[in-house]
Amino acid sequence: MSNPTSSLPLSGVRVLDLSRILAGPWCAMTLGDLGAEVIKVEHPQRGDDTRDWGLRIGATETAYFNSVNRNKRSITLDLQTAEGQEIARELALKSDVVIQNFKFGGIEKMGLGYEQLSAEHPELIYCSITGYDRTGPEAARPGYDLVIQGEAGLMALNGEAHRPPLKFGVAVVDMVTGMYAAQAILAALFEREKTGKGRHIGMALYDCGLMVTAYYGLEALLKGEDPPRYGNAHPSIMPYGVFDAQDGPLVIACGNNSQFARFCTDVIARPDLALDERFKTNLKRTENRALLMPEIERELRGRQRRDLLDRMALAGIPCGEVAGLHEALTSQRAQDAGLVTTQPHPEVGNVHVMAPPYRFDGVRLPVRSAPPTLGEGTKQVLQTLLGMSDEEIAQLAASGVV
Numbered sequence: 001m002s003n004p005t006s007s008l009p010l011s012g013v014r015v016l017d018l019s020r021i022l023a024g025p026w027c028a029m030t031l032g033d034l035g036a037e038v039i040k041v042e043h044p045q046r047g048d049d050t051r052d053w054g055l056r057i058g059a060t061e062t063a064y065f066n067s068v069n070r071n072k073r074s075i076t077l078d079l080q081t082a083e084g085q086e087i088a089r090e091l092a093l094k095s096d097v098v099i100q101n102f103k104f105g106g107i108e109k110m111g112l113g114y115e116q117l118s119a120e121h122p123e124l125i126y127c128s129i130t131g132y133d134r135t136g137p138e139a140a141r142p143g144y145d146l147v148i149q150g151e152a153g154l155m156a157l158n159g160e161a162h163r164p165p166l167k168f169g170v171a172v173v174d175m176v177t178g179m180y181a182a183q184a185i186l187a188a189l190f191e192r193e194k195t196g197k198g199r200h201i202g203m204a205l206y207d208c209g210l211m212v213t214a215y216y217g218l219e220a221l222l223k224g225e226d227p228p229r230y231g232n233a234h235p236s237i238m239p240y241g242v243f244d245a246q247d248g249p250l251v252i253a254c255g256n257n258s259q260f261a262r263f264c265t266d267v268i269a270r271p272d273l274a275l276d277e278r279f280k281t282n283l284k285r286t287e288n289r290a291l292l293m294p295e296i297e298r299e300l301r302g303r304q305r306r307d308l309l310d311r312m313a314l315a316g317i318p319c320g321e322v323a324g325l326h327e328a329l330t331s332q333r334a335q336d337a338g339l340v341t342t343q344p345h346p347e348v349g350n351v352h353v354m355a356p357p358y359r360f361d362g363v364r365l366p367v368r369s370a371p372p373t374l375g376e377g378t379k380q381v382l383q384t385l386l387g388m389s390d391e392e393i394a395q396l397a398a399s400g401v402v
Contacts, residue, residue, distance in 0.1 A: 008035025008365065013189065016092050017041065017072065017081075018100040018112070020048045022145070022171055023205060024129050025068045026178025028099050029183065032071030033356035033365055035397070036097070039381055040069065041088060044076040044402055047374040049139070059349035062375035070353050071368050073377030076402050083401045085110045087386065093121045094385055097185055101129040104140040114200040124190045124198040127181050132206050143205040145171040152209035155228075157216045160231035173209040180208050195226060238285040239296055242322060245305035249322040252312065257281055262315040269297040343370035378402050 013036040017028035025040070025048070042048050047060060061400040077084040089111060092098050097148035098117065100107050101171065105112050107128075109229035114126040114305040131143020145281045149155050149167050159166030179201045188199040199233065216235065219227045233241035239260070240253050254260045257280065273279055273295060285292055300308065303322065312319040323331065329340055338355055345351040356365045382402070396402045 007010040007360075009010045011190075013038065014095045015097040015099065016088070016095040018088065018098060018102070018107070018333065019129060020101065020387070021050060022068055022174035023177040023181070023203075024099050024101040024127075025050075027127065027129070027181040027185070028072065029068055029070060030182035032144075032368075033358060035365070038072040039091060039377070040072045040074045041077050041079070041094070042074055042374060044078055044112055044375065044400060047074070047076070049228050051171070051374065057351055058345060058373065059121055061351075061371060066351065066371040069371040071356075071367070073370055073381060074372035074375055074383045075378040076375035078401050079112075081399075081401050083396065084401070085112065087382070087396075087401070088112055089117070089359035090386055091381075092117050092124070095124070097125045097127065097128070099127045101183075103142060104130065106135070117197060118200070122133055122197055123192060125185055125192065125201070126198065127203065127249070128183055128199040128236065129177060129181055129203045129205070131204065133204050134202050145174045145205065147207050152206060153213055153217070153220070154209060154225055154247065157213060157229060158227055161229045163229075167264065170211060177203055177205050177208040177318065180211075212268065233289075236286060236290055237282060238292065245300050245301045245303055246307055248305050250300075250305050250308060250319045251318075251322060253318040255318065259315075259317050260285070263312070263317050266315040267298070267311045267317065268303075270295070270299060338364055341367050343367060345370060346373065375402070 010031060013031070015028055015031050015038045017025065017038055017040040018256065019025055020042075028038050039046075042051075046052070048069070049380075050066060051060055051062060053206045055067060056062055070360040077087055078190055079088060080087055092112065097132070098112075100112070114124075114128070117126065118124050122399070129143075130139070131141050131148065132138040146167060147174070152167070152173070154172070155165035155167055158168060181201065184201045184203065188201060192198060213220075215229055219235070224246040227235060230241070230327065237253075237255060241251070242249050244250075252263070254263050260275040260279070260282075265271045273292070279285050279292055282348070290389065309319055309321065326332065334340055339357075341353050341355050342350045343353045351370060353367050353370050355367055356366045379390075379393055382393055382396075383390075393402065
């Protein structure tokens with residue numbers, strides 16, 4: 001089996017990550033996972049805001065920060081100083097990709113906007129992540145995941161019926177925006193191979209948040225009103241959701257009529273439900289949800305979860321336990337897949353780091369480096385890429401630039 005580090009898809013691509021918090025760093029981490037060299041620029045004292053969010057790891061890291069910054073180097077630069085801006089400009093001119101999510105107009109004041117950099121580096125691929133459309137009336141509004149979950153209708157579709165709107169358990173808008181941004185950058189890199197020219201990519205959190213509404217969004221447009229919320233159930237498929245067995249919850253996903261028939265006959269011993277005209281097709285089952293659901297719930301509550309799961313597995317019906325988060329992360333399934341790794345840490349000995357989800361030729365791409373301590377790569381990056389001496393770097397440190 002080949003060594004995955006010797007043939008990473010983005011090997012040789014350099015990314016300058018001027019972003020912070022989640023959407024931009026998630027995008028940069030994705031590119032790093034795929035093999036790019038990612039240089040993360042942070043404030044010399046406080047670093048990325050997320051170094052102060054959540055559970056502490058060592059002196060400068062947190063679980064939040066570590067979740068979105070593997071496979072990167074960290075350098076510190078005070079971008080409010082002329083010296084820091086000039087160093088960032090020189091690094092950008094030596095990079096293939098720049099990612100930034102500064103407040104509207106802020107990056108241009110530093111001399112690091114797309115037009116300013118592309119004039120010297122026309123091959124540069126530059127990604128700006130904002131809260132709202134950069135060309136629209138709300139361009140200057142800051143973008144926050146929670147706010148946009150509310151504005152884009154995501155809270156309205158999430159949660160149980162007759163309960164208040166509910167946010168997603170994670171910052172889904174930020175994460176999806178980061179993924180969309182990485183996709184756009186990959187497309188621009190591919191195009192550059194043909195044209196030799198870079199691109200300015202604009203990604204707005206609001207745009208991406210609205211896309212997450214997916215089929216719910218189109219149903220709302222068809223109905224002319226909000227579709228009902230179904231909690232853990234599915235709006236279009238029945239039975240499909242979380243159910244309670246005698247000893248705990250489980251997921252059942254009957255995706256077609258034959259699966260439903262087997263579920264009724266082989267799992268809950270109720271062939272009459274499969275033969276009932278009101279429940280024979282999925283459309284009829286969803287129309288008569290209020291009649292069918294109590295029957296299924298009653299049958300499941302009288303049976304052990306393990307027995308139900310075994311019966312459904314034999315019948316070819318998608319199903320599974322509802323695991324706790326710690327239980328899922330420490331499960332044999334996660335261990336076998338290599339999804340949670342242990343990486344050396346200079347202060348705490350070892351730290352857990354999620355592995356990239358990508359497999360190429362059957363091999364999962366590696367965690368090449370754990371999330372960095374603040375500024376761990378400053379000296380090496382400035383020496384290697386910009387040819388600075390120890391004395392020059394010491395002077396920058398003394399003046400607070402790095």
